[in-house]
Amino acid sequence: MMHDTTAGAGPLDATARLFFRELDADEARRITADALRGAEDGELFLEYRESEGLTLEDGRIRSASFDTTRGFGLRAVRGAAAAYAHAGEVSAPALRRAAAAVRDLPGGAAARLAEPPRATNARLYDAANPLHTLDVAARTAILAGIDAYARARDPRVVQVMASLFGEWQAVRIIRADGREVADLRPLVRLNVNVVVESGGRRETGSYGTGGRFGYDRVLGEAVWKAAVDEALRGAVLNLDSVPAPAGEMEVVLGSGWPGILLHEAIGHGLEGDFNRKGTSAFAGLMGQRVASKGVTVVDDGTIPDRRGSLTVDDEGTPSGRTVMIEDGILTGFIQDRQNARLMGVAPTGNGRRQSHAHAPMPRMTNTVMLGGEHAPEEIIRSVKKGIYAVNFGGGQVDITSGKFVFSASEAYLIEDGRIGAPVKGATLIGDGPSALTQVSMIGNDSAMDAGIGTCGKQGQGVPVGVGQPTLKMTGLTIGGTAV
Numbered sequence: 178m179m180h181d182t183t184a185g186a187g188p189l190d191a192t193a194r195l196f197f198r199e200l201d202a203d204e205a206r207r208i209t210a211d212a213l214r215g216a217e218d219g220e221l222f223l224e225y226r227e228s229e230g231l232t233l234e235d236g237r238i239r240s241a242s243f244d245t246t247r248g249f250g251l252r253a254v255r256g257a258a259a260a261y262a263h264a265g266e267v268s269a270p271a272l273r274r275a276a277a278a279v280r281d282l283p284g285g286a287a288a289r290l291a292e293p294p295r296a297t298n299a300r301l302y303d304a305a306n307p308l309h310t311l312d313v314a315a316r317t318a319i320l321a322g323i324d325a326y327a328r329a330r331d332p333r334v335v336q337v338m339a340s341l342f343g344e345w346q347a348v349r350i351i352r353a354d355g356r357e358v359a360d361l362r363p364l365v366r367l368n369v370n371v372v373v374e375s376g377g378r379r380e381t382g383s384y385g386t387g388g389r390f391g392y393d394r395v396l397g398e399a400v401w402k403a404a405v406d407e408a409l410r411g412a413v414l415n416l417d418s419v420p421a422p423a424g425e426m427e428v429v430l431g432s433g434w435p436g437i438l439l440h441e442a443i444g445h446g447l448e449g450d451f452n453r454k455g456t457s458a459f460a461g462l463m464g465q466r467v468a469s470k471g472v473t474v475v476d477d478g479t480i481p482d483r484r485g486s487l488t489v490d491d492e493g494t495p496s497g498r499t500v501m502i503e504d505g506i507l508t509g510f511i512q513d514r515q516n517a518r519l520m521g522v523a524p525t526g527n528g529r530r531q532s533h534a535h536a537p538m539p540r541m542t543n544t545v546m547l548g549g550e551h552a553p554e555e556i557i558r559s560v561k562k563g564i565y566a567v568n569f570g571g572g573q574v575d576i577t578s579g580k581f582v583f584s585a586s587e588a589y590l591i592e593d594g595r596i597g598a599p600v601k602g603a604t605l606i607g608d609g610p611s612a613l614t615q616v617s618m619i620g621n622d623s624a625m626d627a628g629i630g631t632c633g634k635q636g637q638g639v640p641v642g643v644g645q646p647t648l649k650m651t652g653l654t655i656g657g658t659a660v
Contacts, residue, residue: 188304188359192349195225195247199268206355208269209251212276213353217288218254218514219279220492221351223267224533227308228344233320235336241313248533253279254515255288261536291518293356297495301481301488302389304361306345311392316341319396327371327405331413335379336372341365343392350493358493364388364484364640366629367395369404373412380418382411383586385629388482411568411587414599421588421603421657427563428605428653429556429591433624434568436643439474440544440632441574442581442609447476447501447509448527448539449516451576458579458610459507467507468613471549474502476511478526478542484628485543485642492528492537499525502613513539531637541632543642549619553647556618558594564603564655565589565596579609582656602658612650620647 193202209221229243249272250263260282262275323339346362366387373380384407386395394400430438451457459467468474478487478496487496492514501509512520513528516539529540557565565588572583583605590597607615625644632641 188347188361189349189357191304191361192223192225192347192359195347196223196267196349200272201269204269205272206351208272208276209351210353210355212251212280213253215288216253216255216282216290216353218291218518219252219353222250222252222491222530222533223349223351224248225347226344226532227306229308230340230342231313231316231320232338232340233317233324234338236321236324238317246532249275250530250533250536251275251279252536253282255282257519258283259515259536263534290353291514293352293354294358294489294492294494294524296358297489299488299495301479301486301496302363303391305363305391307343307363307365307391308345311396316392316396319401323369323401323405326402327409330405330409331373333373333375333413334371334409335374338370340368348491352493358489360488362487363390365390365392365395367401367404369401369408371405371408371412373409373416375416378416380412380415382408382413382415384408384411385627387628388484389486390482414587415601418599418601420659421564421600421655422590422659423655423657425652425654427560428650428655429560429563429565430645430648430650431565431567432553432620432622432645432647434626434643435566436544436546436626436645437569437630438572438581438583438605439546439645440541440630440641440643441572442579442607442612443474444476444541444544445574445576445634446579446609447511448541449510449512449520450539452510453516453520456577458577458608462507465507466505467610468502468505469616470505471619472502472505472613472616473500473547474544475500475547476525476527476541476544480543480642483543483625483642484630484640485541487526487542490526490528490537491530492524494524494526494528496526496542499527511539511541513537529639531639535637538635538637540634540639541641543625543644545623545625545644546646546648548621548623548646551618551620553620553622556620556647556649557591557596559618559649560591560594563591564600565591566603566605574609580607581609582606600657604656606654606656612653615650615652616648617651618649622646
């Protein structure tokens with residue numbers, strides 16, 4: 178048998194202790210090889226996950242949870258067909274039942290086994306389990322401190338909610354040829370929500386931060402105080418907001434989290450499965466101009482400690498940096514193994530799944546527009562009348578057409594090149610392919626989000642990151658509330 182040391186020997190050793198109790202390792206390899214005989218590709222995906230959440234509202238614990246899951250998914254692939262079986266136990270009988278379910282895969286004659294993913298010894302994050310670093314009492318005390326600090330900062334605060342989430346995921350992937358890879362993935366997130374009231378008007382502000390590291394990175398006093406200050410700033414700002422105007426106008430998007438619009442309206446359309454099937458607005462446009470000059474968009478799963486980063490994806494392929502649009506030209510899609518093979522290209526390390534109960538598919542990691550040459554102040558000065566959207570809440574997008582609707586949670590009027598009053602109820606309406614061609618100025622301040630993104634696709638949610646510089650876009654439609 179051939180055992181790769183992807184992500185280092187440590188993860189392979191650690192996952193062996195987690196998975197090979199009721200299941201003998203050699204037996205797992207034999208069952209997997211037999212189940213995938215005649216298949217073109219496939220894998221046994223073993224997963225162990227510890228997750229917890231703690232929410233404090235107005236000084237009291239509102240919810241506390243801890244969960245441990247262990248299971249596997251077995252997949253066989255031939256051409257465009259795939260068979261998938263999974264179980265919430267890791268045992269030889271369960272694996273044999275799954276093997277029987279995927280063995281008779283449709284799709285024609287037996288195929289030659291695809292080349293395995295390349296090996297890597299890269300480590301993009303500390304493999305330590307963050308859930309073992311602080312006890313519940315210590316975490317509760319910090320959340321209580323957040324509540325007290327927010328109320329002391331401003332007498333208008335009437336409600337505070339602080340929540341902390343953490344997980345540790347161990348995965349081991351066994352292929353039919355005996356190659357094995359493993360990864361240990363930490364993930365934490367802190368959220369703060371503040372409600373203020375003045376003159377009978379209530380407004381809310383929120384802030385979140387996190388990534389693939391330990392609790393110490395989000396629970397240090399300087400970090401959580403900064404989170405409270407930012408949430409409080411947004412809430413107080415909204416007390417003075419005016420109704421947003423409506424109509425077609427110039428829009429300036431802030432750096433960092435506003436890249437969520439790029440992710441949703443454009444990124445999904447650059448995933449391999451939608452383009453192979455011809456359902457993406459970008460299908461058939463490879464090598465053509467799809468954006469303004471200067472627009473370069475990459476998906477990069479190799480940025481250390483980021484929420485969307487992965488040492489290896491959920492098929493065992495090392496994460497990569499894929500340039501999808503370069504200087505306005507469409508140059509590549511993000512791929513899992515199956516769609517890459519069917520499209521005659523290399524996989525990009527974007528085969529992701531929510532858990533062992535889900536089959537992998539092409540998914541984004543950290544999707545970023547690279548910076549340009551303009552200072553943010555220069556971009557603002559160039560706008561006669563428009564909207565400066567600094568932060569976004571919810572949004573919706575149709576992947577086939579690229580049409581999107583996004584609500585700005587923090588936005589301002591721009592009048593004669595100056596930032597004016599904050600506005601409430603600003604909704605950006607457009608479509609991704611057109612929006613890319615409407616980028617007229619690109620800032621030199623490219624930044625990543627604070628580590629809060631979760632992406633949904635076909636019922637699966639995975640952690641992601643986004644980023645961009647300040648951007649000026651012409652001719653976007655604003656759905657406002659002003660009358």
